[in-house]
Amino acid sequence: MRWEALFDDFEAQAAEAVRAQFEAHVGELARTEQSAATLADRLRGQGSASLDFELRGNSRFSGRVVTVAETWCSIESGPRAVLIPLAAVVSVAGLARRALQEPIGVRRQMGITSALRALARDRSSVACHLDTRNGEPRVATGMIDGVGRDYLELASSGEGVTRSTTLVPLGALVAVASQR
Template sequence: MRWESLFDDMETSFAAASEAELESEIAEAVRLERSALRFTDRLRASRGSEVHLVVAGGRRVSLTVGAVGEDWLSGAEGPREVLIPAGAVRSAVGLARRAETERSHARRRLGITAPLRQLLRDRAQVVVFGAEGILAEGLLLEVGRDVMEVLPAPPGEIPRRRAAQGAVAVPLAAVVMVSGA
């Protein structure tokens, strides 16, 4: 009988050790998976939800998350559509606990210049914010690799391209948010 008791104790100890090892391996796998998550993946999983952001310069932005790209997010801040470089976000409240990676290889490669060029094609009137406040306001005139040009114009007025010498060049690194005028 003592032998049976000894074997039962050994079997119980072995089962407990195996279970603890499995739990440890699962915990490590979860840590590894979470370490690969990107901020934009959490934003992508939050599409359609309201999030509260603080961007460079301390500006607070509450928006319903729309499209999310490689290094940017867009959404509605009240009635206005906004585009925010992910690098300008200092904190976020309300993100989904899960993450969603972009499945499309082509969309995964779209940087912030892609939505800016769409605004350019639409001849959009924009307000460009930097950390210090408004950097430019008017017609989006050009979008380069690392710079955008805005032709100053009052809201609702479409300026002529002949006035392009008055365009304001804004390095994309200085942009905290772009919104519709």
């Protein structure tokens, strides 16, 4: 009878050791999977949740994520649509723990210049939020007249005013908001 109790105790200890090892392995797999997730994956996994974006240059937007590529996202912020380069994001609040990879490679690889060219084709009036590097936010408004590899041309015009063009390097771009 004493031998049976001893063997039962050994079996219980062995089962507990296997369970603890399994839990440690599952935890390590979860940490490894999370380490492969990108900011874009996390944003893609948020569904219709409203998120708060803090951007370089003291710009802030809140809204629901609509589109996510690897280097940019677009959100609905009230009546406006806002295009945000992910490199301009300082923080995002309101995220759930979910992440979702983009299964379609073409959509995942679409650069911000593609989205800006679509805005240029639509002749949409936009507000470009810029990072002036001195903490003071700056907003330039107009229509995107052209998009180069690393810049956009913003054309502004007013009633009876001659049209002028402002060149904006994409590195200074913090957000592009529609002027609906």
